[in-house]
Amino acid sequence: MSDFDTENVYEQIANDLRATGLSIIENAIDPSIIQALNERIASLEADTFQTAGIGRQNDHEKNAEIRRDKIRWLDKNSQQEAGYLNAMDDLKDYLNRRLFMGLFSYESHFAHYEAGAFYKKHLDAFKGKANRVLTTVFYLNDDWQPQDGGELVIFDAEDHEKEHCRVLPKKGTLVTFLSDEFPHEVLAAKKSRYSIAGWFRINASTAGHIDPPR
Ligand SMILES: O=C(O)CCC(=O)C(=O)O
């Protein structure tokens, strides 16, 4: 058994979300889970990562102006990926108990930003359509330095033009925020950058209308 204090991390996230809708925590996940994720990535062939899209549109040129990362969805069939997905399930249950958020499901993908890749400023969900309610971004990069670039820039929830903070994509850092409130952007990095972007959804399916999962 690891002695990592998961409850304490979940508690901090719940408190931050209640106060501001945004939480940034270093060393947020059990190191053995992070090691398994990095071993998993090392074992994956580069061509299992696919060019990421935006929403349901399929215009590849326009897409490449907005984002240049390559992605691969996680699933529990891989034991290494399951470690992370189970931690996020536990976080979901914790937030539902503490904040009554009604989170229902979680989906997430590895994202690989090669040197020079970026993701322009965007919101992960739009008000009123938001069945993606809570975003998580988790970082996997050893020894990331300020001069390596690749920061996540988070903008102010009230004033979308105003920069709120920048986060270095350092191994172990977990960022959690309300998906329809915080615009954010990934600056170009000088070297290869790995993250896991994920979203908790509420159950938006109603009779006769099944909301597509992705
Ligand atoms: O990797 C990151 O820092 C954030 C990625 C992101 O914003 C997204 O995939 O929606």
Ligand SMILES: [Fe+2]
């Ligand atoms: Fe995003």
